[in-house]
Amino acid sequence: MVVYTDITERKQAEAQLARRAQEMAALYETLIEINSQPDLDTLLNAIVRRAADLVGTSIVTLYLLRPDGQGLELVAGCNWPEAAPLGTVLRLGEGVAGRVACSGEPLSVADYQNWEGRARVYDGYIARRTLGVPLQVGERVIGVITVSDVARVGDFEQDEVRLVKLFADQAAIAVENARLLETEREQRELADALRQATSAVSGSLDLDCTLDNILEQVDRVIPYDAVNIGLIEGEIVRIVRRRGHEQFGQKRPLSLLQLADIPNLFRMYKTGQAMFIPDVPAYPDWVWLPGDRWIRSYVGAPVRVRERIVGFLNAYSAIPNFFQQTHADRLQAFADQVGLAIDNAQLFHNVEQGKRDWEATFDAMQDAVVLVDRDYRILRANRAFAELVQCELPDLIHKNYFELVGVPADQIIPQPPADWSATWVQEYHNRICEIQATPLPTNGVRESDRSDSLILVIRDITARRRAEEEIRRRNRELALLNRVIAASAAGQDMAHILETVCWELAQVFDVPQAAAALLNQDRTQAVVVAEYRTEDRPPALGAVIPTKDNPSVEYLLHRKEPLVIPDAQSDPLLAPVHDLMRQRGTVSLLLLPLIVEGEVVGSLGVDAIEPRPFSDEEVALAQRVAEQVSGVLARARLEDVQ
Structure with missing residues (x-):
């Protein structure tokens, strides 16, 4: 007896299981390879190559959503015609990739070449059956992968769609991780480049050297073919330094440009923001200057000093679509750093020029020169000195110099030896004067006619001293901002970064305590999450500050600007926290909002235990620190969201 059993379904199931096992093994090996790639470009090429091997199709393309979310950019292709270059952009809804990006669902087209929805940019390219699958991270589409055959028509099978979808999901995670790592690396490299570049630029107070150093350091931040720097002089932009233009035959002298006539410069002047032009010939408002026809891409950034635009950094490339938003962001970060260096150099240049002019005028007018004997009795004086001490010339003779200018008895210099010379500084009528004492020259004078007289030259150095103090103050500001940038770029946890910022603020403002508070998700209260305090000050870490009916918090939330409170223990704005202010001994308070994506998420507080009128410069400095912390x-x- 023979028994026949139909095992067709079992064999088909076994074959299907075997095929899926092979597919899973191939998918596993594929994922191991793509997750081991060292950088984003290598990863993208590995994805399209492995996708072609996995599915067995002829053509694979990979698109990523552009940063502005307004299109898909072709970033990698396998067996893709060279006539369709990387960088090609599809609108959302255009072609298979554009429709998949909009719907977030796979799309199979039986014959793409004859499909009415095909992207016109690819007209003439041979592609038959085509499948598009979204690259998604959670519910967010970050790109699209398409697979195509050049000969076969018909819809893709469900197993093929499923396999490509599994691959696309893992590829999306790999791309997102690679982007995060690349962004983190770029931020570290940028912070390091900015520190080195800023250090080099700030190494001189000579304006010419500073301008040369700036152009030498730009290539630490962005690549370029040519670069220049222009400084604003009224309504004119003077191009004061240029680099790289000579290789393109530009030998014309440095330019004078009308600011209002150059749209890209005028736009940056008005907005205070960097800009880039990917394709200069296609930009309708570009103003072509003699010898500029080689330019294909442009990026520029305004140079700011205390919110005032003083110039522009401009970089050019001979490659179309070379510059992108990342270049603009990096150049702006560099421009913000060099602004202080330029201002310091200009200030120092002005001081030095003023000094030279003053000395020339002094020589011509014989300003404030006094001849005294060894007991400092005035023998002769010029009219400038008489005007300085508000005394008639005849009345000056034989008067004691130190008594006349009001030097205290304990500061009077004793009788000097014959060859003695010295320089000292003295305040007189709210002016800082430098007094230089040198012996009266005796060369060619007979022994019997020689005297032990001294020449005192009095110079007003008030402006120089104040300028030097201003330079030192600005250098301290620059150093503070650099330290905050370094702390944020070091990869430390948020609590440590905030503690570092509190310590830096306390040191700069010479106060015994500073704190950082963050709002909870419901924005009902703020909690002190970091602080700096000296050992003798009470702690505030963990203190809870209600937001409801709290005028100071409402001020920060709605005005989004710093708040200075001279009397923290009685000001109505701080009524809900008067007890905390008394507990901490806070007399004056500076509050700074921390703003993320236009919303206040917390604050920094600088506490003074004595009455303290925070100056506009101090508030501006603290606000720049708060902006860095907000970033x-x-x-x-x-990173938490991702």
């Missing part, structure tokens, strides 16, 4: 918080939140 760190924004990056941390983005």
Whole structure:
């Protein structure tokens, strides 16, 4: 007896299981390879190559959503015609990739070449059956992968769609991780480049050297073919330094440009923001200057000094679509750093020029020169000195110099030896005067006619001293901002970064305590999450500050600007926290909002235990620190979300 059993379904199931096992093994090996790639470009090429091997199709393309979310950019292709270059952009809804990006669902086209929805930019390219699958991270589409055959028509099978979808999901995670790592690396490299470049630029107070150093350091921040720097003089932009233009035959002298006539410069002047032009010939408002026809791409950034635009950094490339938003952001970060260096150099240049002019005028007018004997009795004086001490010339003779200018008895210099010379500084009528004492020259004078007289030259150095103090103050500001940038770029946890910022603020403002507070998700209260305090000050870490009916918090939330409170223990704005102010001994308070994506997420507080009128310069410095901290918080939140 023979029994026949139909095992067709079992064999088909076994074959299907075997095929899926092979597919899973191939998918596993594929994922191991793409997750081991060292950088984003290598990863993208590995994805399209492995996708072609996995599915067995002829053509694979990979698109990523552009940063502005307004299109898909072709970033990698396998067996893709060279006539369709990388960088090609499809609108959302255009072609298979554009429709998949909009819907977030796979799309199979039986015959792409004859499909009415095909992208016109690819007209003439041979592609038959085509499948598009979204690259998604959670619910967010970050790109699209398409696979195509050049000969076969018909829809893709469900197993093929499933396999490509599994691959696309893992590829999306790999791309997102690679982007995060690349962004983190770029931020570290940028911070390091900015520190080195700023250090080099700030190494001289000579304006010419500073301008040369700036152009030498730009290539640490962005690549370029040519670069120049222009300084604003009224309504004119003077191109004061240029680099790289000579290789393109530009030998014309440095330019004078009308600011209002150059749209890209005028736009940056008005907005205070960097800009880039990917394709200069296609930019309708570009003003062509003699010898500029080689330019294909442009990026520029305004140079700011205390919110005032003083010039522009401009970089050019001979490659179309070379510059992107990242270049603009990096150049702006560099421009913000060199602004202080330029201002310091200009200030120092002005001081030095003023000194030279003053000395020339002094020589011509015989300003403030006094001849005294060894007991400092005045023997002769010029009219400038008489005007300085508000005394008639005849009345000056034989008067004691130190008594006349009001030097205290304990500061009077004793009778000097014959060859003695010295220089000292004295305040007189709210002016800082430098007094230089030198012996009266005796060369060619007979022994019997020689005297032990001294020449005192009095110079007003008030402006120089104040300028030097201003330079030192600005250098301290630059050093503070650099330290905050370094702390944020070091990859430390948020609490440590905030503690570092509190310590830096306390040191700069010479106060015993500073704190950082963050709002909870419901924005009902703020909690002190970091602080600096001297050992004798009470702690505030963990203190809870309600937001409801709290005028100071409402001020920060709605005005989004710093708040200075001279009397923290009685000001109505701080009524809900008067007890905390008394507990901490806070007399004057500076509050600074921390703003992320336009919303206040917390604050920095600088506490003085004595009455303290925070100056506009101090508030501006603290606000720049708060802006840096806000950037760190924004990056941390983005990483948490991702």
